[in-house]
Amino acid sequence: MAPRMSRPLLVLRLLQGSLAAAIGVGLMAGPAAAQAFPERNIKLIVPFAPGGAADVSARIMGDAMSRILGTTLVVESTAGAGGATGTLRGKNATPDGYTIGLGHMGTNAAVST
Numbered sequence: 001m002a003p004r005m006s007r008p009l010l011v012l013r014l015l016q017g018s019l020a021a022a023i024g025v026g027l028m029a030g031p032a033a034a035q036a037f038p039e040r041n042i043k044l045i046v047p048f049a050p051g052g053a054a055d056v057s058a059r060i061m062g063d064a065m066s067r068i069l070g071t072t073l074v075v076e077s078t079a080g081a082g083g084a085t086g087t088l089r090g091k092n093a094t095p096d097g098y099t100i101g102l103g104h105m106g107t108n109a110a111v112s113t
Contacts, residue, residue: 047090090103
């Protein structure tokens with residue numbers, strides 16, 4: 001019969017085994033996790049009329065983001081219903097990371113349900 005280990009030594013052995021298993025799993029899954037982003041243009045939906053403050057802000061922000069991300073950011077102004085039309089369009093977009101909805105507390109709260 002093997003001698004009994006003290007509790008601190010047993011905990012240490014369990015932690016070492018868990019760490020070794022986690023490192024092994026991480027090494028096996030490493031190359032499969034990387035994906036290129038962005039692969040296509042990104043759409044920025046502005047829920048107000050073109051030429052307004054929100055549109056101008058979106059174009060300035062879009063220009064800076066385009067340079068940083070290395071892709072085109074397309075600003076799409078969708079006015080109507082006090083901003084609800086464009087906000088709903090952003091809410092219902094495919095959740096793939098290629099659509100950004102711009103708005104404020106009022107438009108975001110109005111269509112959140």
